[in-house]
Amino acid sequence: MSYWEWFFKSFYNRKVIAYSRFRPITTTIGFVLMIIFIASIPYFISLNITIVSSVQQLDRILENDLPDFHLVEGTLVMEKEEVYITDEVSEGFFLIDPANSLTEGKLLELEEGIALQEKEFLFISNGQIQSISYSLLGLQELSKEDLSHRISQLLNFLPILLTIITSLLFVGLAGLGFLSITILAFLALFIKGKRKLEYRHMWIITAHALTLPVILLYWIDILIFPIPFTAFALSTFLIVLAAIRSIPIPKRHKHSTPS
Template identity: 30%
Template sequence: MNIFQQLFKSLYSPKDIASTRFQGIEKTILYVFLLTLVSVIPTVSYVSSAINNGIETAAHTVDKELPDFSIENGELSADQEEPIYIEDADFTIIFDSTGEVSETDLEGYQNAFALLQNEFVLIAGGTLDTYDYSTLTDLTITKDSILEVIHSVDGLLAVIIPVLALTIYIFSSGIKFIEITILALFGLFIKNVTSRNLPYRQLWRLSAYSVTLPTIFFTIMEAFQTNVPNGFLINWFVSIIMLYLTVREIPQKAKK
C-alpha cells in the first residue's frame, strides 16, 4: 500500500494497521508528517484568514474612522471633542485624546485596543496591558506613519504567513510524535494483557497509524469550527481502542 492508501485504511481497519508493524521506520515517520500536515490545514487556513482580515480592518479603521492625530512628547493629540468607540463582533477600538477615558473604564472589555491621551492599552482575553507614550522618546507617531507600517506589514504577508504556517506545522509534528510515543507505552501494557509478542519499535509503528481516526475526526471538527466537549479524553480513548483492536489482530505468541 502507498502512504495515502494507508491513511484511508487506518481510519477503519485494525487488520491493515497490524500489517504495518514490519514496514521501515522511515515510511512510518513520513506517514506521521503527512498526517500532521493534513491536521494543521484548517488551523493554518483560519490563522491566515484572520491575519489578512485583521490587516485590512486595521488599515480601513485608521484611514477612514480615526481623525488625524500625532503622538509626541508622551501625549496623544487630535481634533476631537469626545471619545471614539469602534466596535466589532469580537474586538473594540477606543480612541480618546480628550482624557475622558481612563484605564479603569476599560476593565470590562475582553478584547480591545485603546489609544488614550497618555498611554495605549491592549486587552486580550480580559488581560489588560498598559504602555506609556513616554517610553517612545524622541519618536513622533502620526496617522500616516501608522498607515505606512500597516501597509508594510501587508506587503510582508507573503513571507509572514508561510513562516507562521511552517512554525505551526513543526510544533504540531513534535506534539504528534510525543503523542505516538506515549500511546506506544500504553501498547506495552496492551500486548502483555493480550499475550502478543511485540517489541516497542513495532508498537510505535502501530501507534502511529492508530491515531489516524481521532486525528482526522478532530481535523474535520476544526474545519467546521465545531467544539467537541472532552476532546482530549475522546482523542486518547479512541487511539487506545484502535491500538487495542490492532494488537488483537496479531497472532498470539506460542505458549511453552
Template identity: 30%
Template sequence: MNIFLQFYKSLFSPKDIALFRHQGIGKTILYVFFLTLLSVMPAVFYSGSAIINSLHAIDETIDSDLPDFEIAEGQLHTDKEVPVTLNKDNFTIIVDSTGAVDPSALSDSDNTIALLKNDVYLNAAGQEQSYPYTMLTSGTISKNDLSEFLASADSLMPIIIPLIAIVIYIFAAGMRFIELSLIALAGLLLKNALGKKLEYRHLWRMSAYSITLPAVFFTIMSALQTTVQNGAIINWFISLIILLLAIKEVPAHKPN
C-alpha cells in the same frame, strides 16, 4: 503499500494497522508528517484569512476611529483613561493603555487584536499569539507609523502567510510525535494485558496509524469551525481503542 492506501486502510482496518508494525520507521515518520499536514490545513487557511482580513480592517479603522497612541520604552501610551473597543467586519480591535484588559479574558473571542499596556495580543481563528513591545521594537511607534507599516505589510502577505504556515506545521508535528510516544507507552500496558509479544517500536508504528480516524474527524470539525467538547479526551480514547483492536489482531506468542 503506498501512503495513501495506508491512510485509507487505517480509517477502518485494525488488521492492516497491525501489519504495519513491520514496516520501516522512515515510512512511518513520513506518514506522521503527511497526517500532520492534513490536520493543520484548516488552521493554516483560517489563520491566513483572519490575518489578511484583520490587516484590512485595521488599516481602514486606524486613521478614523482609533485614538492617538504611542508605544515607547515597551509601553503603550494614550490620552484615554478607559479601554477603547471597536468592532468592524467581524473583527475586534482593543486599545488599552490602562492595563485593565486581561489577555486571558480574550481567549474566547475570535479575530481580535489588542494593543495592551505592555504587549500586543492577536487571536485569529482560535490561534492566540502575544508579543511584548520590547520584542517588536526598541524605539518609538506612533499611530502614523503603524498605519504606514500596515500598508507595507499587506504587500508582504505572500511571504508572511507561508512562514506562519511553516511555524504552525512544525509545532503541530512536534506535538504529534509526543502524542504518539505517549500512546505507544499506553500500548505497552495493553499488549501485556492481552499477552502479545510486541516491542515499543512496533507499538509506536501502530500508534501512528491508530490516530488516523480521530485526526480526520478533528480536521473536518476544524474545517467546519466546530468546537468539540472534551476533544482531547475523545481523541485519546478513540486512538487507544483502535490501537487495542490492532493489538488484538497480532498473533499470540507461542513459547517453544
C-alpha cells in the same frame, strides 16, 4: 499494497494498522507528518483568511480618529489605560487594551474584531483568537502614525509572513503529534499481553492509529465545534487496543516427554 492504499486503510482496518509494525520507522515519520498536515489544512486556511482580512481592516481603522498610543520596547502604551472600543467599522469591533484587562472569554463574547493588547495584536474570528506579537512584526518603538504606515507596508509582506507563521505552527503541531505518539505507545505496552511486541512496534502502530482521530476530529474541531484533547488521545488508544487484539498470541509448543 501502495502507499495510498495503506493510508486509506489506516482509517478503518485494524489489521492493516497492526501489520504496520513491520514498516520502516523513517516511512512512519513521513506518514505522521502527512496526516498532521492534512488534518491542519482547515486550520491553516482559516488562520490565513482571518489574519489577511484583519490586517486589511486594521489598516482602515488606523486611518480613523483613534486615541493616541505608541509602542515602547514592544509594549503598548496609552495615556489612559481604560479600554477603548468601537464598533464603527465595517466588520466587527476594534479595541485598545494596554492593561490586558479583558479576558479571552470576554473577547470571544464580542465575536469578530481586532484587539491591541500590551504585547500583541489579537484577531478574533469564528470563535477563535489568533495572536501576533509586536516583536514578531518588528514593531518596537513607534507611534500611531508610524504603526499605520507599517501596517500598510505589512500588507505587501503578508504572504511571506503567513508562510513563516504557518510553517512554525506546523512544526509545533508535528511536535505535539510525535509527543502524543511517544506517550500513548508507552502506555500501550501495558496492554500488549503475551504478544511479542517491542516499544518500536507499539510506536509505529500508534502512529498509524492516529490517522482517523487526528484528521476527522481536528476537522470537526475547526469546522463544527471544539473537541477536547482527551477525545484525540482516548480514540487513538482504543484503535491501538483493537489493532493489538488482532495480533495472535504465540502458541506454546508442548514438549513430549520421553517414554
